[in-house]
Amino acid sequence: MIKEALQYLIGLGNTRTEEVGGQILSTQPMHVIDEPTCKAIVVHSLSGLVQYLKSEFDGSQTLMIHVEDPTTVNVLTNFTRDRKRNLLVQAKAMIPEFRCDKWYGAEDFNIKPQSVFVTNAHRDDMLKVVGNIKDENVATFGDDGVSQQVTAKTGVATVGSVKVPNPVKLAPYRTFVEVRQPESNFVFRMRSGPECALFESDGGAWKVEAMDTVQQYLQKELDEQIEAGTIVLIA
Template sequence: MIKEAIQYIVGLGNTRIEKVGDQVYSTQPIHKVSIPTPNTIQVRSLSGLVEYLQSGFDGEEQLMIHVESPTDVSVFSSFNRDFNRKALIEAKAMIPGYSFERWYDAEEFNIKLQSVFVKNEDRDIMLKVVGNIKEEDVRTVGDNGVSQSVTAKVGVATVGQVEVPNPVALKPYRTFVEVDQPESDFIFRMQNGPRCALFEADGGAWKVQAMRNIKDYLQFALQEEFNAGKLVIIA
């Protein structure tokens, strides 16, 4: 194989290739001519990725879908002669902005709860607590290290001590909107101001669930292609 390559290259010009011991040397620089690969298509949803794969636009070769993270999915071919793969399309999720471990004032936190989190029981409880805190009495806070209580409105014209739920099970938008958002535990804390913050408390387990949800969605949406052996998926 090396001998054939040497004869072919020497035949092109004055380049000489010699073997010294186990090493092969050339008298001139030699550059590899690589097989070109296409630019990767960028989409922002799983549905766009599915539509591309169903179209067969770039041929019918077997492809692999890689769920890289809760927000990134890529599709590529097998490697070519140069051991490079064609990265055909990549989906990156559009998710609303929310910073965990950051303190928000009560009004901004209230808005974030309604716009960045899927409606569930714990979210609604938190909205009632945050929306009814009496600012002039917020310094009257009970804290045993795990749960807190604050002075808040508990009726139309009454004020009382309200237990702040902790931990809370919430479903923030953290992956593609086409799939179910994973529910996970958060530590909910409050400070004078009033200010509120959420701290993740599941060790990142939600990422594994989100990737599993993406894989299930793609397997269902591309069932015909999977059954025909055109696609392989890993997560």
């Protein structure tokens, strides 16, 4: 055992390194110390991200902006010595809570779209029905899986059957507030209780639209840096 240890130590003394194809190769195993990385700054708005980039607080190095998803934008460096990228800044959108596929009581549902959805005609039509339901029974006659009817106020003192609007085009707050919120189709359903729910029906196409909108915002705000080649923007 002592002999093998001595031979190993002698071998270490004869270690030779060469650069081949941009990589450092060694005749002996080498202990590689990873280059230290900084902790990313987290901001919660696109304007905060733009302010950081325009300040050049960490120098004028070339950076990549990656729009990862509708609520996340990352600012990355070039490859480091050990072929990794540093995450300098991350923008995370603060999104109000609303769950699709979840049944809400009529009162809760009446409040949610008013606080977490952009105002449009379809939202208002839906709220008129929800806000005027008269009893706890949702009629199922004529329900073909798309259209429903409920008993609701139809005038100052009258009660009648009204058709539940469906599908509805709505724009929940799902990305950064500085950009336009994407509209998409939802299936609006009601059941006894009364309870209401929304179900996404666009296959996630809104996510692509939201990312494109975020990219356009950053392209406009950082046009000079992008033209100069100090920032690369991808989505």
